[in-house]
Amino acid sequence: MDSSTFLSPVIALIIWSLLIWAVLYLRRIPAMQAAKIAPDTAKSPNGDWKSKLPLKVEAAAHNYNHLMEQPTIFYAFMFWAAITGAATAMILYLAWAYVGLRVLHSFIQVSTGPVMVRFGVFSVSTLCLIGMVILALLN
Template sequence: MNTLTAPVMALVAWSLAVWLWMYVQRLPAMSKAGLKPQDAAFPGSLNGLPAGARQAADNYNHLMEQPTIFYAAALAIQVGGHADGWAMHLAWAYVILRVLHSLVQASVNIVLLRFALFSLATFTLAVMVARELVVLFG
């Protein structure tokens, strides 16, 4: 049985792992910098933290952006009964590319590599959506 639930849940789980990674980096950095929790009241107020703490937080934010389109598309494809083998492969490819993007951003943070992974993931998502639009409106 083809189901897009597995890649959706894998990306949700990865997002939660990055959330944990963010706080493992951020809390000690805040403590070392002498910052109190209230000092983080406004966006950008923690920009003075070391790169590792900012990169993990930036990546967590990125996982709350474009993947929302993936979740909606994957679940729409599933509910529509169109979760075929291609949809499965594309969904897993998207998840893998987003995990790789996270690993790059939160570690070495090479912008051109991040951009390439982001672009490939976006293209993969676009193909998923285009395939479903053809099925729906074809």
């Protein structure tokens, strides 16, 4: 399998992460202006300024942070699999499932959907990631 095909889920998740970054600031900047929060007072990521912003605004920020966490394992694994020759069609299918589930997770979170539904989607995406690793180890 050629590496550009195998790594296409990686670029898809990177593009998705950048779109969520844009949503974060498209929501946060106007909300900060409306709440009269001066950028200089928002120096600490855990400052009291965040309590002045609606959940919908902060949900995009939380989701962006989530896209910087577990997907780093996905990225590292995908490049490892491509470099070592562990790339298989089944791993590619699971990679696309992982990306699709992460996108669904984002939609649920940025729309402030039910936490337990979001957790379920996150859990299934994690199982996809675990499955990818197990398949690579068994090859």
